[in-house]
Amino acid sequence: MNSSAFISLTRPVRARLSFRDVVGRTHLMEQLTPHPFHITRPFRHPADPEGMATLYLQSSSGGLYGDDDLGLKVQVGAGAAVHLTTQASSVVHDARGRPGSVQEVTLDVGEGALLEYLPDPAILMSGAQLDNRVSARLGQGARLLMADAQLIHDPDGDGRPFGHLANSVALAGPEGPLILERFELQGGDWLARTGGARCAGMIIAANLPGSAPALAEAVEATGAYAGLSEFGDRGVSVLRFLAEDGVQLSRALSAAWRAHRIQTTGAEPHPRRK
């Protein structure tokens, strides 16, 4: 059936989170989390950077369906420190002939702030269609560690791939755009492009000097196939990697985060349970 025959009944859903530093401690000052967005209570851990708040994002719907149109805006005020992650991977279900899901995340990291935005990967099921967009705007001296990863899953084992993936990650600093990483892909091309790996992703570090080689080494140690690009003129590093399965992918993401923390704080972070 032609997807254009469908009239979407889905309304766009827009969520918003706003963090602010109040005398050295970061607080969630504002939240708007309409269904299917859901969040846990923020918490802190002594091993984290000073004042850091950790928040888990959850979905009360079980994933992305048909033509879901979800947007999340995250504001991290000047000097604040936030670890933002998800409880689990986002399952992108078979679009069943609909145009597909849109997921748009906007990160606004204020002057001197630190954001670790480390969502679990999107799982692209057979027939899934996803338009995934992440954009980050960094203030003067703002630091960002972020991940963007996907894995493919064919639950029936019949070889039916996901439908289509449009993916973009854009970073901008105080002076203007820093990088734009984008691609579009038909699901049937995934395995050829990855050399047979079911998972692919990247980790971007901005204004975290010296941490990128340690990240790359840590990811490589998990068995993932990784390559690091460093752009010193823009203070940005991009670590691309391929993983055989979801377990290796999770290990790679976790290893990168630990390596970053050891480099930046000198301490092993407390594991985030999921």
Added chain:
Amino acid sequence: MSDALSLLRLLQCSDSAFPSGAFAFSSGLETLVNEGRVQGADDMARLLEAQVIPRWLEFDRPFLRRAFHAEGPEALLDIDTTCHLQNTVERLATASRRIGRSLLTVHARVGTPGAEAYRNHLRAAALPHATGYEPVVQGMIGAGLRLSLAQAEAGALNTVVTGMTSAAVRLGRLGALDAQSVLAGIAAAMAEGLAGTAPAQPGAFAPLIEIAAQRRMAGQISLFAT
């Protein structure tokens, strides 16, 4: 320009003897060979079909087309700047700039219309680390030589593919005859790709070769810069 004359200029620019500097780069192939991922003609054909050709069609081609239609050095510089922003594989970006700048220098020397003006514009802009990307220069040169867009695209894709097979020969993974067989076998896929609609926005997903281009085997001397 007559068909024969434009064809002759295209052949000149696509010739492996044309001093573009492309011979210094393997675009990740050397790593894949050293890691045992590319061992012979079949692997090479798969790599070209699954990684190299799609990456050129999806990433380089739209920039070449924009540059081909660009009016003047300032418009070209805008395209170059966008190409820089989107070139997020550091070694491939560096290779693209070095090849592009070599092409620009040679074409300025031989009097290709537009080449000297753009070279001077880049000098004035003083952004050597961020401009002069290969597809932008190829598009500008194609227009300057009054090639058709289809000729400029075919020449650019051919340069990439023959550059890879040439690298494979020098790495000892293909014999000279094997390389020609691979090229003959892959031509249909190249033609099919060129006949398809170019994406409106540049952007490619070829992680295997992009990661390989960034990797270096510890303790191993490399023949190529990428």
